[in-house]
Amino acid sequence: MKPTSAPQTYRVKSFGCQMNVYDGERMAELLGERGIQPAPEGEEADLVILNTCHIREKAAEKVYSDIGRLVAAGKENGKAPLIAVAGCVAQAEGEEIMARAPAVSIVVGPQAYHRLPDMLDKAEKGERATDTDMPAIAKFDALPARKKRGPSAFLTVQEGCDKFCTYCVVPYTRGAEISRPFSHLVDEARKLVEAGAKEITLLGQNVNAWSGDDDKGRRVGLGGLIRTLAQIDGLERIRYTTSHPNDMDDDLIAAHGEVAKLMPYLHLPVQAGNDRILKAMNRQHTAESYLRLIEKFRAARPDIALSGDFIVGFPGETEAEFQDTLNIVDDVRYAACFSFKYSPRPGTPAATMEHQIAPEVMAERLQRLQARIAHHQYAFNQASVGKACTVLVERTGRHPGQWLGKSPWLQSVWFEGEAAIGDLVEVTLAAGGPNSLEGQVRAKLSA
Numbered sequence: 001m002k003p004t005s006a007p008q009t010y011r012v013k014s015f016g017c018q019m020n021v022y023d024g025e026r027m028a029e030l031l032g033e034r035g036i037q038p039a040p041e042g043e044e045a046d047l048v049i050l051n052t053c054h055i056r057e058k059a060a061e062k063v064y065s066d067i068g069r070l071v072a073a074g075k076e077n078g079k080a081p082l083i084a085v086a087g088c089v090a091q092a093e094g095e096e097i098m099a100r101a102p103a104v105s106i107v108v109g110p111q112a113y114h115r116l117p118d119m120l121d122k123a124e125k126g127e128r129a130t131d132t133d134m135p136a137i138a139k140f141d142a143l144p145a146r147k148k149r150g151p152s153a154f155l156t157v158q159e160g161c162d163k164f165c166t167y168c169v170v171p172y173t174r175g176a177e178i179s180r181p182f183s184h185l186v187d188e189a190r191k192l193v194e195a196g197a198k199e200i201t202l203l204g205q206n207v208n209a210w211s212g213d214d215d216k217g218r219r220v221g222l223g224g225l226i227r228t229l230a231q232i233d234g235l236e237r238i239r240y241t242t243s244h245p246n247d248m249d250d251d252l253i254a255a256h257g258e259v260a261k262l263m264p265y266l267h268l269p270v271q272a273g274n275d276r277i278l279k280a281m282n283r284q285h286t287a288e289s290y291l292r293l294i295e296k297f298r299a300a301r302p303d304i305a306l307s308g309d310f311i312v313g314f315p316g317e318t319e320a321e322f323q324d325t326l327n328i329v330d331d332v333r334y335a336a337c338f339s340f341k342y343s344p345r346p347g348t349p350a351a352t353m354e355h356q357i358a359p360e361v362m363a364e365r366l367q368r369l370q371a372r373i374a375h376h377q378y379a380f381n382q383a384s385v386g387k388a389c390t391v392l393v394e395r396t397g398r399h400p401g402q403w404l405g406k407s408p409w410l411q412s413v414w415f416e417g418e419a420a421i422g423d424l425v426e427v428t429l430a431a432g433g434p435n436s437l438e439g440q441v442r443a444k445l446s447a
């Protein structure tokens with residue numbers, strides 16, 4: 001590659017999960033330290049980072065079409081952008097990307113992006129650089145202080161996964177489970193609150209697998225960390241995602257009943273409702289044990305909103321086994337859910353299993369599942385009508401004087417009135433639709 005002048009502007013395009021969004025924010029902070037500015041809206045950037053997701057088939061192919069678009073735009077503008085590919089596709093297919101896409105200068109995995117400055121030095125000299133090393137903790141220690149602004153912030157506390165569900169690439173692209181040190185997390189949370197965050201969402205592939213030694217040297221789990229973070233002045237709301245049923249403990253469940261700043265919302269994937277399928281997925285739990293866990297959460301916090309993840313069409317899934325998935329949705333009555341068709345991922349055991357389900361059967365099952373999920377989501381919003389709650393204002397609405405934010409149950413709420421982004425406003429939920437609710441202002445709690 002020809003040497004290129006130092007990029008002045010950048011754009012980070014993050015795909016997939018919230019952890020990728022968090023990584024994208026940290027990469028942007030690294031570039032900011034180097035004096036590189038975000039490219040203005042609508043303008044081509046000198047450096048483009050595609051921060052990729054590897055969960056679904058189309059996601060990987062999408063990377064190549066995005067690269068193609070950037071190259072074509074560069075030809076049109078007479079200035080080729082510096083292209084970097086980061087995230088899970090970079091980790092899984094780094095060499096293939098370098099072979100298939102000569103326009104790419106940098107390939108960097110999710111555990112190595114703290115070395116982006118060195119890789120940029122090489123790229124500016126016309127060299128290509130790849131780094132898919134996995135020094136997770138070292139990464140965080142090497143990153144600059146948080147500069148994130150805004151009412152809501154993500155904080156990665158745990159990374160990697162040791163569960164090896166048979167359909168999932170994450171253990172191969174994100175590595176083994178690691179927990180970031182307690183003191184580093186408290187420090188980063190304080191910095192986020194100083195920068196204006198009222199709400200922090202703790203992130204991890206298995207966030208509830210987090211554990212560490214607190215400031216008194218006691219071994220604590222996620223419940224202990226949440227109790228400590230709740231003492232930070234100015235931090236009003238705490239959330240966490242994504243959890244695994246097998247990493248739940250009584251202290252975390254009890255925290256939902258005891259820590260007022262911990263929001264009454266739990267995202268707990270189950271993926272399927274049938275035990276034979278759960279076994280074939282290597283989920284290491286049954287439908288029954290999952291439902292007992294849900295009961296414990298409801299006992300600790302009766303108004304808790306529950307959300308889940310589901311996969312339809314896992315290899316070998318019969319109609320009767322799919323019915324079990326519909327049944328567990330009816331048993332739990334989720335406030336919200338994410339649902340997907342099974343997608344064979346290269347290198348995962350399920351990809352070579354017999355009895356792969358036909359796409360049209362998957363599509364038809366997904367439709368039925370999503371109709372059932374939508375029914376319960378609407379019922380949850382309807383049941384919320386008349387309740388008083390606070391809304392954290394995140395952005396302006398469709399017209400002046402209209403604002404949008406999230407309820408404690410992570411519902412989208414809009415209201416009319418005097419407010420600003422970052423305000424906590426007390427409302428009465430006046431009407432509930434399938435995807436959002438209308439609020440009527442009672443008082444403004446804090447600006």
Ligand code: SF4
Pocket residue numbers: 161162163164165168169170171205206244
């Ligand atoms: S728990 Fe299973 S689905 Fe979740 S990241 Fe780990 S392997 Fe993937």
